[in-house]
Amino acid sequence: MAAAGADAGQVAAEAVAAWDAIHRALAPVVGPRGAAALHRRSLHVARASFPWLAAPCDALAEPGDFDALRRALASQPAVQAAAAHDCMLHTFLDLLASLIGESLTTRLLQGANDRPAGDISFQEPT
Amino acid sequence: MTDTRPVIARLGTGVQGLDQVLGGGLPEFSFNVIAGPPGCGKTTLAHQMMFALATPQRPALYFTVLGEPPLKMLRYQQQFEFFDERKVNACIRFVNVSAEAATGDLQQVLARIATEVEAHDPRLVFVDSFRSVVLAQDRGRSFIGLQEFVQQLGLLMTSWQATTFLIGEYFTENDPNPVFTVADGLIWLRQSVQRNSVVRKMEIMKMRGQATLAGLHSFRIGNGGLQVFAPPELQRGRPPAEAGSGAPRLEMGVAGLDEMMGGGLPRGYSLLVAGPTGAGKSILASAFLVEGARRGEAGVIAAFERRPNAAQGPVMTQLIGSGRVGVIDARAPGLSVDEIATLLIAEVRRLEATRVVIDSLSGFELALAPTFREDFRESLSRMVLALASTGATVLMTSELEDRYDDLRFSPYGTAFLTDAIIVQRYIEVDSRLRRVMAVAKVRDSAHSNELRLYEIDDTGIRIGTTLEGYEGLLGGRPSRRDRRSDPVDG
Numbered sequence: 001m002a003a004a005g006a007d008a009g010q011v012a013a014e015a016v017a018a019w020d021a022i023h024r025a026l027a028p029v030v031g032p033r034g035a036a037a038l039h040r041r042s043l044h045v046a047r048a049s050f051p052w053l054a055a056p057c058d059a060l061a062e063p064g065d066f067d068a069l070r071r072a073l074a075s076q077p078a079v080q081a082a083a084a085h086d087c088m089l090h091t092f093l094d095l096l097a098s099l100i101g102e103s104l105t106t107r108l109l110q111g112a113n114d115r116p117a118g119d120i121s122f123q124e125p126t
Numbered sequence: 127m128t129d130t131r132p133v134i135a136r137l138g139t140g141v142q143g144l145d146q147v148l149g150g151g152l153p154e155f156s157f158n159v160i161a162g163p164p165g166c167g168k169t170t171l172a173h174q175m176m177f178a179l180a181t182p183q184r185p186a187l188y189f190t191v192l193g194e195p196p197l198k199m200l201r202y203q204q205q206f207e208f209f210d211e212r213k214v215n216a217c218i219r220f221v222n223v224s225a226e227a228a229t230g231d232l233q234q235v236l237a238r239i240a241t242e243v244e245a246h247d248p249r250l251v252f253v254d255s256f257r258s259v260v261l262a263q264d265r266g267r268s269f270i271g272l273q274e275f276v277q278q279l280g281l282l283m284t285s286w287q288a289t290t291f292l293i294g295e296y297f298t299e300n301d302p303n304p305v306f307t308v309a310d311g312l313i314w315l316r317q318s319v320q321r322n323s324v325v326r327k328m329e330i331m332k333m334r335g336q337a338t339l340a341g342l343h344s345f346r347i348g349n350g351g352l353q354v355f356a357p358p359e360l361q362r363g364r365p366p367a368e369a370g371s372g373a374p375r376l377e378m379g380v381a382g383l384d385e386m387m388g389g390g391l392p393r394g395y396s397l398l399v400a401g402p403t404g405a406g407k408s409i410l411a412s413a414f415l416v417e418g419a420r421r422g423e424a425g426v427i428a429a430f431e432r433r434p435n436a437a438q439g440p441v442m443t444q445l446i447g448s449g450r451v452g453v454i455d456a457r458a459p460g461l462s463v464d465e466i467a468t469l470l471i472a473e474v475r476r477l478e479a480t481r482v483v484i485d486s487l488s489g490f491e492l493a494l495a496p497t498f499r500e501d502f503r504e505s506l507s508r509m510v511l512a513l514a515s516t517g518a519t520v521l522m523t524s525e526l527e528d529r530y531d532d533l534r535f536s537p538y539g540t541a542f543l544t545d546a547i548i549v550q551r552y553i554e555v556d557s558r559l560r561r562v563m564a565v566a567k568v569r570d571s572a573h574s575n576e577l578r579l580y581e582i583d584d585t586g587i588r589i590g591t592t593l594e595g596y597e598g599l600l601g602g603r604p605s606r607r608d609r610r611s612d613p614v615d616g
Contacts, residue, residue, distance in 0.1 A: 030196045031222035038197075100200045104211045111215075 012073035021112035036063035140178020143354030162315030186250035256294035273304035358512030379417025401550025407523035430489025463505030488525035
């Protein structure tokens with residue numbers, strides 16, 4: 001059980017690291033609020049399949065603050081957390097691509113994708 | 127003494143016609159304002175220039191402030207052909223400073239711009255839109271005023287050797303806005319509305335260090351972005367001696383007409399064919415182009431008649447289809463004479479055409495936006511001169527209401543513009559409507575003074591004889607002449 005809990009925590013940390021990187025790549029271009037609005041929309045869409053995402057949805061987080069999301073993901077089984085994150089990420093990318101095209105989306109998020117997943121700055125403090 | 131004055135490099139804007147209007151391009155390191163009401167194409171102009179100018183050696187920063195959400199801007203600007211997404215985040219960076227602007231403190235906006243400029247060392251900087259900077263300042267607690275903001279920004283950009291653009295809205299021309307004083311260049315975009323026609327116009331109200339083309343210049347926004355229509359320039363490089371009465375003559379493609387003109391139409395001349403509806407002006411114009419094509423000369427036609435393709439006949443349709451005769455699309459709303467002139471000259475150059483037809487001036491005037499009709503004569507004169515300077519020979523038709531009490535060639539006073547005139551008329555003879563034509567003028571050349579009957583059939587125009595034994599032909603109702611009382615025959 002503890003192992004499963006640790007896995008969910010890890011999933012949550014990785015997910016938040018990914019969102020953090022996306023926010024860093026996108027906020028300078030579209031503004032922090034612009035980036036946050038897209039993230040919120042993804043949360044809302046994913047919430048339909050993962051009702052436990054209600055908490056981060058309702059939280060009035062500042063742009064770039066993913067703490068509520070981290071807590072929600074960490075509280076779920078790892079598989080569920082990963083599936084929710086996956087759903088959000090797909091929704092987010094589809095949404096952005098529908099607005100500015102797949103090619104420009106890839107280009108704008110290149111910095112986020114290039115960042116190694118294990119980058120120290122995205123590690124959870126132990 | 128050696129000249130130690132700084133040399134101002136001029137940047138090609140990538141906007142068709144704009145460099146000409148600017149007087150040779152955009153001065154490097156200049157501080158420019160692009161002003162105008164919403165929807166007039168300011169952001170598009172800025173993007174078009176940025177995508178044309180930005181290179182790895184000349185990177186660009188595009189600051190978006192509070193106005194149009196950047197996502198939407200990127201969405202819409204991508205629809206233009208100039209938007210090269212490979213340049214984004216490579217040599218073009220978009221930077222949103224809405225968070226700083228939202229504080230209402232212009233110093234914060236300036237500080238953020240300075241930080242980004244220091245980080246990326248751009249050669250081109252755009253701030254879109256300036257209006258939101260002004261609004262942000264209006265809201266609040268700014269420690270510096272607008273004028274100071276602009277001055278500091280100008281200073282910063284000049285010392286960073288960045289050519290800068292402020293994109294603004296809602297400026298009024300009469301308002302002595304401090305921004306205008308600081309700016310080196312002021313590009314004003316307008317939408318002129320007259321009746322139900324809307325025409326986009328651009329004016330360079332200021333551009334330090336160079337002579338711009340004064341006046342309002344119409345422009346269009348298409349898939350390729352903006353295209354500015356500057357007044358047609360006289361073309362250089364063609365020996366003028368080649369044109370004129372001593373020049374080789376062009377065959378008209380109608381048997382007998384060349385003889386009437388004293389051996390054809392001198393190359394480089396402009397010819398006006400004036401006549402009433404149905405007299406065969408378009409047929410004559412087509413024959414002129416077909417004859418050119420037969421001799422291996424390319425032609426260009428601007429057809430303003432209602433159904434251009436149907437009116438030209440199968441041979442012309444074939445020539446157009448095979449690309450030997452270029453067609454100017456004259457159906458766009460809100461046309462200006464300068465636009466048609468620009469298109470015609472570009473097509474003449476592309477095809478190395480020697481024959482140009484404008485069919486007809488009456489249709490041309492109707493196709494113009496109302497705002498341009500008043501200046502039709504002046505603009506037309508400029509266009510004819512510019513076309514002549516390409517070395518091409520121009521044939522224009524003009525619809526002429528049949529008036530039998532006077533001999534007029536065109537309702538626009540355009541007759542004086544042209545080097546040669548052919549006039550067509552209807553006359554009534556023995557209860558039949560017959561057509562006659564005459565060569566009224568071929569500058570510096572002898573020509574026939576006969577009024578010749580002609581017919582139009584499937585093969586085109588067939589010129590016949592003079593109508594012997596009649597007088598008063600131009601009155602429309604000729605009468606038989608009494609030979610005994612006529613001392614001169616002919």
